[in-house]
Each structure stands twice: as C-alpha cells, then as structure tokens.
Amino acid sequence: MTGNPTEGPSADELREMSTEDAMRAGAEADGVHIVSRRDRFPVRGTKAEKRAERGVAAMFTLSALAGVGFIVAFIALPYKWHLPGTPQNFRFYTPALGILIALMLFGMAFGLVLWAKWLMPEEEIIQDRHDEPSTEEDKLMTEATLARGLEDTGLPRRSMILKSLGLAGGALATVPLVALVGGMLKKPGDQLDHTLYRKDKKRFPESGGRVPLVYADWRRVGPNDLSPGGIATVFPGVREKIDGYDGVTSASSPTLLIRLRPGQTVKARKGQAGFGWPAHNPEYLAFSKICTHAGCPASLYEQQTTRLLCPCHQSQFEVLQDAKPVFGPATRSLPKLPLDVVVAEDGTQYFVAREDFNEPIGPGFWERS
Numbered sequence: 040m041t042g043n044p045t046e047g048p049s050a051d052e053l054r055e056m057s058t059e060d061a062m063r064a065g066a067e068a069d070g071v072h073i074v075s076r077r078d079r080f081p082v083r084g085t086k087a088e089k090r091a092e093r094g095v096a097a098m099f100t101l102s103a104l105a106g107v108g109f110i111v112a113f114i115a116l117p118y119k120w121h122l123p124g125t126p127q128n129f130r131f132y133t134p135a136l137g138i139l140i141a142l143m144l145f146g147m148a149f150g151l152v153l154w155a156k157w158l159m160p161e162e163e164i165i166q167d168r169h170d171e172p173s174t175e176e177d178k179l180m181t182e183a184t185l186a187r188g189l190e191d192t193g194l195p196r197r198s199m200i201l202k203s204l205g206l207a208g209g210a211l212a213t214v215p216l217v218a219l220v221g222g223m224l225k226k227p228g229d230q231l232d233h234t235l236y237r238k239d240k241k242r243f244p245e246s247g248g249r250v251p252l253v254y255a256d257w258r259r260v261g262p263n264d265l266s267p268g269g270i271a272t273v274f275p276g277v278r279e280k281i282d283g284y285d286g287v288t289s290a291s292s293p294t295l296l297i298r299l300r301p302g303q304t305v306k307a308r309k310g311q312a313g314f315g316w317p318a319h320n321p322e323y324l325a326f327s328k329i330c331t332h333a334g335c336p337a338s339l340y341e342q343q344t345t346r347l348l349c350p351c352h353q354s355q356f357e358v359l360q361d362a363k364p365v366f367g368p369a370t371r372s373l374p375k376l377p378l379d380v381v382v383a384e385d386g387t388q389y390f391v392a393r394e395d396f397n398e399p400i401g402p403g404f405w406e407r408s
C-alpha cells in the first residue's frame with residue numbers, strides 16, 4: 040500500500056462504491072494497474088459455464104474417490120495382495136496405496152488449476168513496488184479486493200464445486216489419520232518372534248517336527264558335508280511354492296553352518312551351551328546370517344581368526360564366543376540355532392534345528408521389543 044490517503048478515494052467514498060470499483064481503486068492506490076480484466080462467463084448459467092464447472096467438480100470428485108479408495112485399500116487389502124493375473128511375488132499393495140494418493144493429489148491440484156483457468160476472470164495486471172505501512176483507506180481497499188477475489192472464485196454460487204472440493208479435502212485430511220490409526224490397529228502379533236525353524240510335527244513327523252537344514256538346491260545338509268574350518272549357507276527345509284518356483288526362498292532365515300577345526304572350543308553364551316553339535320563338545324555351530332546391526336548378510340568367515348565379517352559396516356563376530364560382536368557397529372551377538380542330527384531311513388545323517396532361534400533374528404524388531 041502507498042500509505043498516502045490523498046492519492047485515492049476517502050473512506051466514506053469507498054464505502055459508497057461497489058466492490059468492483061473499490062477493488063480497482065484499491066489496486067490503483069496500491070500501485071497495481073489492471074490492464075485488462077474479463078469475466079470468462081459474463082452471461083451466468085450458460086452451457087459452457089456449466090460444462091467448465093462440471094469439469095472442475097469431476098477433478099475434485101476423482102480426488103475424493105481416490106481418497107476413499109485409499110482408505111478401503113489400506114484397511115481391506117492384505118499386504119501380499121497382487122494384481123489378478125500377475126505373479127504372486129509381484130506384490131502391489133504399497134504401489135496401489137501410492138497410486139491412490141497420487142490420484143488424490145493430482146485430482147485436487149488439477150481441479151484447482153482448471154478452476155483458475157476456466158472459471159475465474161482473466162486478468163492482466165502490472166504492480167509497482169512499495170514498502171510503506173498501510174493506512175485505514177488501504178485496509179478498506181484490501182478488504183474490498185479480498186471480497187472481490189472471493190466473488191471471482193465463484194464459490195458462493197458454485198455449490199457443485201464447493202461440495203466436491205469439500206469431499207476431496209476431507210479425503211485428503213483423512214489419509215494421514217487412517218495411516219496412523221491403521222498402523223496401531225494392525226499389530227504384527229507374534230509373527231516376528233518366529234522363523235521357519237519353528238517345530239512343525241505335521242510337516243516333519245519323521246524328525247519329531249524338527250526342521251531339517253537344507254542347501255538352496257534343496258539337498259539336506261549332513262555332518263560330512265563340510266571340511267574342518269568350512270562354512271555353508273543353509274536354510275530351513277520348509278518348501279515354499281510361488282509361481283512355479285518350488286523350494287527355499289532367499290529370505291527364509293538364512294543360516295551359517297560352521298565346522299570348527301580340531302582343538303577349537305567354544306565359550307558359549309549363557310543358556311546356549313548345548314546349542315552346537317554334538318551338544319557336549321560342539322564341532323558344528325549354526326548362526327543366523329542376518330547381521331544384528333542393519334540386517335546385511337554376515338558371510339565372510341576367517342578361519343585363522345575365527346571371526347565372521349559383515350561386509351556392510353565391517354562388524355566382526357567372534358565365532359568361538361558364540362558370534363559375539365568384537366568390532367564395528369553391531370552390539371548384539373548373532374542368534375544361535377540349536378542343532379541336532381537325525382538318521383534317515385536309508386542311514387544318512389542330516390542336521391535339524393532342535394528348536395527355533397531363542398531370540399529374534401536381525402536388528403529392528405529386537406531393538407524395539
């Protein structure tokens with residue numbers, strides 16, 4: 040505002056003016072020169088205006104529907120959901136939520152742009168720069184400008200747009216609430232407490248429910264498979280069938296089976312003394328391969344130093360101390376799997392897990408529990 044009341048009409052004169060004239064006077068006094076101003080629909084209620092209005096409302100309605108879709112999808116779809124006709128491992132739950140949020144924002148943004156482009160007056164203005172404080176007259180003129188601006192939006196008479204915008208805004212505001220409350224309702228239960236090594240008598244009656252250890256190619260692991268100082272990555276022998284794939288999956292609790300060299304003895308952690316095989320003087324040890332720092336696969340075993348190395352942030356675990364962390368950022372030992380050996384009907388021996396891990400594997404859940 041100019042701050043100089045002599046340049047414009049007085050307060051009394053402004054009160055007498057129409058909002059259009061007061062707005063123009065305000066613009067002039069404020070150094071804003073309206074070069075041209077044209078109402079896009081000078082005749083109210085024409086078909087073209089209705090069409091434009093419906094177009095804008097359609098965008099807001101799309102936004103509102105996407106919002107409702109997000110809420111329904113968030114609550115009703117399982118996280119493993121995939122598009123019908125697509126492979127099962129092509130999980131689409133998170134992308135679906137993302138697409139619905141994108142549609143919601145797109146509908147809202149595009150609706151606002153179309154509203155400005157199609158319905159609000161077309162205007163060309165030039166504005167001077169100024170920095171003095173506002174006078175009473177300036178404030179009145181600003182008031183008129185804002186009132187006129189509200190009128191220009193057509194909000195007071197465009198109930199269709201107003202309702203659809205309200206719906207879209209409501210849906211948009213609900214999204215963070217749904218995500219917040221939904222996250223608290225859907226508790227993971229005890230599924231993070233167990234791995235596929237959990238005993239299963241129906242599936243493995245021949246070993247008393249104890250789960251065999253297998254290689255990725257499905258062969259069972261026996262005590263004669265490793266030479267002294269050797270190491271192998273093994274998995275719980277629970278078969279998973281997904282889209283033609285039949286076997287272990289890479290995420291199925293990968294485990295490091297280590298054969299100690301003669302003369303090496305283990306200083307076991309409390310409560311884990313009998314976890315190796317044979318239990319009284321272990322030659323074989325099995326640890327979770329998932330690093331307790333940030334979940335990388337700890338896979339490099341140095342026979343000479345008896346240390347397991349994690350390549351991500353160089354944590355080192357001392358195998359002869361039950362994989363206790365001795366260097367790097369990891370602070371928790373690798374969980375140890377209680378081992379046993381079963382003799383099959385044909386006389387071959389294979390390793391089984393006597394029980395599941397007795398502590399959670401990996402980093403995150405443990406830190407939070």
Ligand code: FES
Pocket residue numbers: 330331332333334335337349350351352353354367368369
């Ligand atoms: S994930 Fe293993 S050291 Fe960081």
